[in-house]
Amino acid sequence: MLLSFPTLHPELWTGASLEGLCFFDPGLNEDILTGAFRPDELPLDSKTATALINDCLRFGEQFKDPSEMAYFGAMTSDDFYEGSSMSIQKQLTRQFDDGLGTKQEREAKEARAKAQFILLLAWFFEERMIELAGLEQGIKANWKSMDQTLGLDDEDRINERVVNLGNVQSHTGGAMDDQTLSFPWQRVIEALPAFLPEEAILVCSDQDVIEAWTELSIDFVEDKKNGMRTATLPAWMFAGRRQAPEGMPMALKSVTVGIVK
Numbered sequence: 001m002l003l004s005f006p007t008l009h010p011e012l013w014t015g016a017s018l019e020g021l022c023f024f025d026p027g028l029n030e031d032i033l034t035g036a037f038r039p040d041e042l043p044l045d046s047k048t049a050t051a052l053i054n055d056c057l058r059f060g061e062q063f064k065d066p067s068e069m070a071y072f073g074a075m076t077s078d079d080f081y082e083g084s085s086m087s088i089q090k091q092l093t094r095q096f097d098d099g100l101g102t103k104q105e106r107e108a109k110e111a112r113a114k115a116q117f118i119l120l121l122a123w124f125f126e127e128r129m130i131e132l133a134g135l136e137q138g139i140k141a142n143w144k145s146m147d148q149t150l151g152l153d154d155e156d157r158i159n160e161r162v163v164n165l166g167n168v169q170s171h172t173g174g175a176m177d178d179q180t181l182s183f184p185w186q187r188v189i190e191a192l193p194a195f196l197p198e199e200a201i202l203v204c205s206d207q208d209v210i211e212a213w214t215e216l217s218i219d220f221v222e223d224k225k226n227g228m229r230t231a232t233l234p235a236w237m238f239a240g241r242r243q244a245p246e247g248m249p250m251a252l253k254s255v256t257v258g259i260v261k
Contacts, residue, residue, distance in 0.1 A: 192255065216240055
């Protein structure tokens with residue numbers, strides 16, 4: 001199985017078309033999208049997942065500056081829960097604190113629930129960015145249409161004798177405002193091992209991520225069978241940690257990553 005990384009939506013894939021490429025679906029919606037891979041027996045159902053996302057939105061409303069909320073994206077999962085609202089913690093705890101099974105089994109279920117929560121946040125983050133990009137494109141198109149209605153030509157724009165409405169920017173909080181937030185791909189790669197089939201390969205075409213791995217001196221070797229360069233390491237090493245994290249068993253699992261242009 002080839003699974004896109006770090007993008008979870010086909011619209012955000014930047015590489016060449018790749019036959020059989022799937023996109024991870026963490027289960028926020030009841031229906032599975034075309035071309036998506038949703039693991040069986042996710043610990044959080046769609047109803048609980050939606051409630052968690054809504055709690056996170058309410059939690060984020062206390063931050064005036066998006067960069068403050070972005071701070072939580074860089075935290076480990078345990079730190080995030082300690083700093084987040086009690087409602088989020090209770091929603092998660094309810095899923096695995098049923099007293100059933102051994103202590104080890106309950107801890108494993110807890111770890112999978114936390115991993116799914118991280119992936120839900122990442123998936124929802126992408127959803128909002130896609131919507132925002134569409135909104136900005138619509139605004140640009142509307143301004144351009146108004147330019148044409150008023151009869152502005154290229155000479156008017158070049159000589160700046162009139163205001164070019166196409167350059168007026170709507171403050172939507174997205175790329176036009178230079179307020180884009182970094183996608184927390186390090187947290188995503190540490191959460192994915194909880195749900196990956198053994199044969200899965202995470203395929204990355206994101207040059208910024210690939211450059212980060214180059215700086216970490218991760219050695220990718222030619223994989224002629226799959227037509228890409230691959231490396232297999234514990235997830236925490238791909239995330240750029242200096243040592244294995246405590247209390248994050250999913251990040252200790254090995255994953256295979258392939259890089260393509």
